[in-house]
Amino acid sequence: MSKQMFDVAKLVEHFGGRSNLHARLLESGEKITIRAIDQWLYRGRIPSAVLATMLRLSVLSGEPLDLAKFTKRADQQQRPDSREPIDSLLD
Known part of the structure; x- marks a missing residue:
């Protein structure tokens, strides 16, 4: 069985x-920067405390996350080309 991980890009989207x-994380009291989110996207990992906040935000918005929909096999992880600015890959 292959290792599963969260699809961070899909969660952010x-x-x-x-x-x-x-903006939503700041409003909820998380002290976070856009650069930190960029690093999550690059590394394919979100700190567990922030993921818990994201889950809470989804419940409060009336659209609870089904985390199973945001998983993928670890061998599907694709990192951005380090020569390409991450801003061009997002938003």
Whole structure:
């Protein structure tokens, strides 16, 4: 059985992209930067405390996340080309 991981890009997109997610996290009290979100996208990982906040935000908005819809096999992980600015790949 292959290792499963969250599809971070799909999670960020669910919240309307990195700018909208950033704004919602700030409003909820998370001290987060756009650069941090860029790093999650690059690494394919979200800190567990922030993921918990995202889950809470989804419940409060009336659209609870079904995390099973945001998983993929680890071998499907694709990192952006390091020569290409991450901004061109997002939003």
